[in-house]
Amino acid sequence: MSQPVSMDDIDRQIITALQGDGRRPFNQIAEELGIPASSVRYRTRRLEELGILQVVGIANPLAIGFDRLAMIGIRTAPGKAxxxxxxxxxxxxxxxxxxxxGQFDVMAEVICRDIEHFTEVVNDQMQAIDGVVSTESFFVLEAHKLAYGWGVGTVPGPAEAEAPAE
Known part of the structure; x- marks a missing residue:
């Protein structure tokens, strides 16, 4: 896993704004933060290049023809996870x-068209991976929360987390 990258409060506020609406114009974000739009554009590009931020469109899989969502618990051979x-x-x-x-070495969420597709993914693809010992499937019956805006603005950065208490 990579080391945390230094981010300041402005970076966190930009991420929070884009989590709420990834298509929001930079000039609107800049106006709210009191900085130039070019700074928002530069910082966003930097966060994307560092792998911290990814702005994507997320479709509801059930609404576009995918009928099977499942979490798969996977046990692996030692050293293979x-x-x-x-x-x-x-x-x-x-x-x-x-x-x-815990009980599983790896967890994976899969999205499949139907039960036949799901069976192929688990039996023919996942279980064929070198190091997979066993799998256990958990079908998603209902999704009660799918959130991507987890409040980065409230998470202290490494320097803030290590600051001594006064």
Whole structure:
């Protein structure tokens, strides 16, 4: 995992604004923050290049013909979890792949057209990855919250988190 990048309060406010509306004009954000639009543009580009920020359009998979959403718990052979994560991340059906602790070494979210597609992804692709020992599927029946704006403006940066208490 990469080291945290130094961000200031302006960077956090820009991220928060774009999490609320990724198509928001830079000049509107700049006006709210009291800085030039060129600064917002530069900072946004820098955050994107550093891999901190990604502005994308997110579609509701159920509304565009994908009928099966599932979380898959994956147990791996010792020392293979990271390579399994890399292989899973390359699958177009995975939207979320994480290295975890607990009962599973890896968790992955998959989005599939139907049960046949889901079966192919799990049986033919995931379980064929070197290092995968077993999988356990959890179908999503209802999504009660899908949030992407997790409040970066309230998360202290590394320098703030380490500041001594007075």
């Amino acid at each position: 990271r390579t399994v994560c890399t292989a899973l991340a390359a699958l177009p059906e995975t939207s979320y792949v994480i290295l975890t602790t």
